[in-house]
Amino acid sequence: MSSVHNQNGLASPASWPDACNSLKFSQSSDGTDSTSSHLALDVQSNSLTLSGSPDVVIGLGDCLGASIHPSGLLSIYCYPMTKPKCGSSATKARIRAPSPISLQLENTSGDATKFSSDIALCDSTLVPAIRRLCTGSGVGERRRKFLVLVNPFSGKKQGNQICETFVKPMFEHANIEPVVLVTERAGHATDLMKNDSGTDLYQYDAIIAVGGDGLLYEMMQGAQLRSDKAEFFDRVAFGIVPAGSGNGLAASVSHGCDEFDATITNVFVICKGEAKKSDLSLYQTAAGNSYTSFLSLSWGIVADVDLESEVLRALGSMRFDVYAVWRMIALKQYRAKLSYLPAGVEIGAMPPIDQPVDGNWTTIEDNFLCFWALQTTHASQGMFTSPASRMNDGKFHIYVVRGKASRLNLLTSFLAFEDGSHVKQKHMEIIECTAFRLEPLSDNSHLDIDGEEVEYGAIQAQVQAGAWKVFY
Numbered sequence: 313m314s315s316v317h318n319q320n321g322l323a324s325p326a327s328w329p330d331a332c333n334s335l336k337f338s339q340s341s342d343g344t345d346s347t348s349s350h351l352a353l354d355v356q357s358n359s360l361t362l363s364g365s366p367d368v369v370i371g372l373g374d375c376l377g378a379s380i381h382p383s384g385l386l387s388i389y390c391y392p393m394t395k396p397k398c399g400s401s402a403t404k405a406r407i408r409a410p411s412p413i414s415l416q417l418e419n420t421s422g423d424a425t426k427f428s429s430d431i432a433l434c435d436s437t438l439v440p441a442i443r444r445l446c447t448g449s450g451v452g453e454r455r456r457k458f459l460v461l462v463n464p465f466s467g468k469k470q471g472n473q474i475c476e477t478f479v480k481p482m483f484e485h486a487n488i489e490p491v492v493l494v495t496e497r498a499g500h501a502t503d504l505m506k507n508d509s510g511t512d513l514y515q516y517d518a519i520i521a522v523g524g525d526g527l528l529y530e531m532m533q534g535a536q537l538r539s540d541k542a543e544f545f546d547r548v549a550f551g552i553v554p555a556g557s558g559n560g561l562a563a564s565v566s567h568g569c570d571e572f573d574a575t576i577t578n579v580f581v582i583c584k585g586e587a588k589k590s591d592l593s594l595y596q597t598a599a600g601n602s603y604t605s606f607l608s609l610s611w612g613i614v615a616d617v618d619l620e621s622e623v624l625r626a627l628g629s630m631r632f633d634v635y636a637v638w639r640m641i642a643l644k645q646y647r648a649k650l651s652y653l654p655a656g657v658e659i660g661a662m663p664p665i666d667q668p669v670d671g672n673w674t675t676i677e678d679n680f681l682c683f684w685a686l687q688t689t690h691a692s693q694g695m696f697t698s699p700a701s702r703m704n705d706g707k708f709h710i711y712v713v714r715g716k717a718s719r720l721n722l723l724t725s726f727l728a729f730e731d732g733s734h735v736k737q738k739h740m741e742i743i744e745c746t747a748f749r750l751e752p753l754s755d756n757s758h759l760d761i762d763g764e765e766v767e768y769g770a771i772q773a774q775v776q777a778g779a780w781k782v783f784y
């Protein structure tokens with residue numbers, strides 16, 4: 313991009329609409345500010361500056377877009393990190409908050425007709441240019457259309473409220489048209505993703521789940537049945553706005569963006585429009601069923617806590633802590649045969665689940681307390697369960713605690729999940745693999761994929777590297 317420097321030393325790239333260089337803005341909305349000037353773009357820092365006293369500097373990395381009102385008021389929608397409050401932790405200081413900037417277009421000629429044409433010029437050139445610079449991927453000039461699926465029963469039943477408070481206004485700022493669909497029943501999202509749903513999903517740039525991991529999981533089970541699955545995942549991006557009780561993917565996305573884990577973060581990331589290739593995995597069970605997953609498989613105490621604590625749903629995410637304490641008191645041993653293909657070993661076709669694995673696989677048979685195969689950093693909000701995982705690393709990290717570990721060992725692991733320090737514990741084994749098979753030899757637990765129970769028995773999985781695109 314060629315650029316020239318204006319009198320302020322700021323770059324004015326060729327792509328910045330030249331026609332707008334005749335436009336002047338003032339910092340006050342009533343136009344009385346005498347220090348009006350042109351908006352100048354600094355390419356290096358991707359920021360806009362309006363000279364004045366003081367200068368207004370707008371970091372476009374923190375912005376979602378812009379619009380111009382018929383009165384000539386230019387609004388730029390910024391969501392900067394809030395400043396640290398006295399006594400707040402550094403992490404808390406990273407949360408974003410809306411902080412729109414308003415600049416008044418000046419009627420320099422005093423001619424009403426000329427002023428109207430200047431406003432039209434802003435609308436047709438300046439506003440699209442700002443939108444383009446905000447997204448960084450060039451998609452902001454076009455009004456994008458996103459399907460927003462809301463589960464009204466997720467978590468504390470705040471899905472609709474979150475949609476009204478965050479999704480709709482922020483989407484408008486980012487020039488995204490939301491088509492909101494509230495799920496009417498369990499399984500609705502699965503049906504909607506299938507070829508024969510009667511809805512052409514290719515009309516949408518992205519599909520956003522406002523709910524918990526279970527809603528997205530349902531969507532994946534429908535998508536995996538599509539005859540055009542590969543094309544579908546290639547063309548349509550996915551996003552998650554946390555409204556459930558676990559919200560593992562949402563927490564992993566926030567962490568991956570190095571931002572504070574909050575609803576506003578996830579909506580901001582979606583609006584920014586950068587969908588990156590991420591991993592899925594395909595599970596097969598001895599009963600002949602297949603499941604597509606993006607998060608985890610748990611068995612043993614973790615699965616028991618997740619699924620049996622359903623009865624405490626009213627407690628929100630606290631239900632997991634309360635039930636874990638109970639499960640730890642009434643501790644069980646779980647026996648299984650675990651086979652895995654270590655990361656780095658060439659992965660071919662998966663062996664049929666009723667056939668033995670080949671010599672490249674490693675097999676162990678033992679009593680276990682904990683078995684947790686993860687693909688993302690967080691299994692749920694506040695659970696930094698797999699610090700080394702990346703959304704697109706092409707592998708599982710399996711966390712295993714064997715049966716010989718003590719109750720205290722297990723307790724320290726559960727406490728350490730919060731900050732990820734369990735990875736340093738001696739009794740915590742971490743297996744990196746691209747495929748695994750778990751054959752439970754005791755029938756005292758559950759199998760839990762992404763927080764949803766599947767039929768109990770032998771199960772195997774293979775990573776599908778970069779199989780879908782997620783905003784993160």
Ligand SMILES: Nc1ncnc2c1ncn2[C@@H]1O[C@H](COP(=O)(O)OP(=O)(O)OP(=O)(O)O)[C@@H](O)[C@H]1O
Pocket residue numbers: 463464465466467468494495496497498499500522523524525526527528530555556557558559560763764
């Ligand atoms: N309209 C609906 N009525 C009843 N159940 C629904 C409806 N829509 C979706 N569901 C079901 O709600 C279940 C739980 O949803 P979801 O995962 O969104 O919330 P959660 O369980 O609170 O969060 P998490 O999975 O993160 O712990 C899903 O398995 C889905 O089948």
